[in-house]
Amino acid sequence: MVNWLNGLLYGVGGLAATCLLLLVTLQEKLVYVPVIPGMSKGYPITPARLRLKYEDIWLTAEDGVRLHSWFIKYQPAVSGPTILFFQENAGNIAHRLEFVDLMLQKLHCNVFMLSYRGYGASDGFPSQRGLTMDAQAALDYLWQRPDTDPTRVVVFGRSLGGAVGSALVANNPGKVSALIIENTFTSILDMAGVMLPVLKYVIGGTGSPGLRILNFLVRSPWNTIDLVGKVKNPILFLSGLRDEMIPPSHMRKLFAAAHSNADRQLIEFPTGMHMDTWLRGGDRYWRVLQLFLEKHAGDRRENGSENNEFSLDSALTEDRIQNPEQPRM
Numbered sequence: 001m002v003n004w005l006n007g008l009l010y011g012v013g014g015l016a017a018t019c020l021l022l023l024v025t026l027q028e029k030l031v032y033v034p035v036i037p038g039m040s041k042g043y044p045i046t047p048a049r050l051r052l053k054y055e056d057i058w059l060t061a062e063d064g065v066r067l068h069s070w071f072i073k074y075q076p077a078v079s080g081p082t083i084l085f086f087q088e089n090a091g092n093i094a095h096r097l098e099f100v101d102l103m104l105q106k107l108h109c110n111v112f113m114l115s116y117r118g119y120g121a122s123d124g125f126p127s128q129r130g131l132t133m134d135a136q137a138a139l140d141y142l143w144q145r146p147d148t149d150p151t152r153v154v155v156f157g158r159s160l161g162g163a164v165g166s167a168l169v170a171n172n173p174g175k176v177s178a179l180i181i182e183n184t185f186t187s188i189l190d191m192a193g194v195m196l197p198v199l200k201y202v203i204g205g206t207g208s209p210g211l212r213i214l215n216f217l218v219r220s221p222w223n224t225i226d227l228v229g230k231v232k233n234p235i236l237f238l239s240g241l242r243d244e245m246i247p248p249s250h251m252r253k254l255f256a257a258a259h260s261n262a263d264r265q266l267i268e269f270p271t272g273m274h275m276d277t278w279l280r281g282g283d284r285y286w287r288v289l290q291l292f293l294e295k296h297a298g299d300r301r302e303n304g305s306e307n308n309e310f311s312l313d314s315a316l317t318e319d320r321i322q323n324p325e326q327p328r329m
Contacts, residue, residue, distance in 0.1 A: 031188060031220050032126035032160075033090040034119040043094035043120060047072050050101045059141055061117070061124075061133040068121035069093075069138060070113045071145075074104050080152030081177070081297035082110040084138055084168075086161030088275065092120035099278055106286040107293060110148070114138045116164075128220035135168040139175060152297040156180040159246065159274065163188075166227040173232050178296040180289070182238040183274050186225040186250045186257075189215055194247060225257045234263040234296045236288070240272020240280070265292075 035041045047054040047070055057069040070093060083103065087096050093113040100111050116131050117124035124130060143150045154177050157165030162184025169179045185191045186205055193200025193210070201210040205223060215221070228235065235258055239251035248268070255266040267288050269281040278285055 027217075027219060028126060031089075032116075032118065034092065034116075034126065036091045036095070039091070041092070041120070043092060045094055045097060046070075047097060047100075050097055052097075052101060052104065057112075057141070059114075059134075059137045061130070061137045063130070063133060065117050065124035065130065065134070066122065067117060067134055067137060068115045069141075072100060072104065072111045072113065074108055074110055077147070080110070080149035080299070081293055082112060082142060082148050082153050083107075084112050084114070084142060084153060084155045084165075086114060086135065086155070086157040086164045087116075088159040088161060094120070102278070102286075103289075107290055109293065112138060112142060128222055131164050132167050132171075135164050136171070139168060139172060143175060150175070152177055152299075154178045154180065154293060154297050156182075157184065158182040159184055160222075163222040163224040163227070166224050166231060169233055170227045170230040176233055178234040178236070178292065179231055180236045180238065180292070181224075181228070181251075181254065183240055183243050183246055183272075183277060184224055184251065184254065185222070185246045186253050188220055188222045189218060190250070191246070192218070225254055228254050228258045229260065231258065232261065234292075235261060235265075236292045237264070237266040238277060238281075238285075238288070239266065239268045240274065240277035241268055241270050242272060243274045243277075245274040263296075 052072050053075055054070050054072040057071050059067040059069060061067060085096070085100065085103075087093055093115050096113065100113065103109065103111055114134060115122040116126055116134055118126040118130075122134075139153070139155075142148050142153055153175070155165040155169050157163070157180070159182070162181035165179060166181065166184075169176045189203055189205040189212075190208065192203040193208075199214075200208065202212070202214040203218065204210045204212050204215070205221075206225060237251055237255050239248050241248050252266065255264065258264045269277050269285065271280045273280065281288075
């Protein structure tokens, strides 16, 4: 009996040690997925395939890593707004071109698509510190372009991109008009327990019921819930209620964490899943974005802010879009 019990304890200890080793050595490969399984790292198409006018842009991050990007221009040319788009985790910017094509058609804006380090044609390897520098390089570039109105730059991040965008806006409050976050997690620490439930007892973010004794091992915690609380710019939260990867409760918690922000809205789409909320949301999805941009990145010379505010509030009422002051947890 004693020998059997000792064997069991050694087995459990060995399994735990193996899990810890994998967590320490492979976590970047678990957090960042530059290549979709079964597909190549390269771009399957370019904006030219969709007849979009664009520029290949090469940036250099603060640490010297070369980054590839596309600046896609709306035709006929417009001075703004310009959306700085940060993509989801898996794949590269080419996989988001269908969405961006619709964005140009519906919103009449320019779009800057950044390829994170290690993704697409960009050099380097992804990390939280690295992606934060990548995002800063993209914003600095947009501020230097003579054909971009720096007062009308809106950051839009989906999933992982929402964490990247939140960090950028929190660090640059005077350089961004507004922030849009779609289907984003509260933190990677909380997502560890979602992906592998047993981890929630040893890894977790703020308010986690676990002991959080292994948090120090996580090199890319991406505490979005702490970042949004620091953002003073207007924030639009877009949440697909059928998100199969990130529980919709994460978006409600992010909304609640931005309670000190007087200009924040949570818009929920009942049939939206993690990657297709923009598709399932239909015209309502694009109308919300259009009105948000008009209000916070519109041409003040043509549209009075008072009129924009009235239009947005009216549309939200007509479409019965949820904007709860006390989000459901």
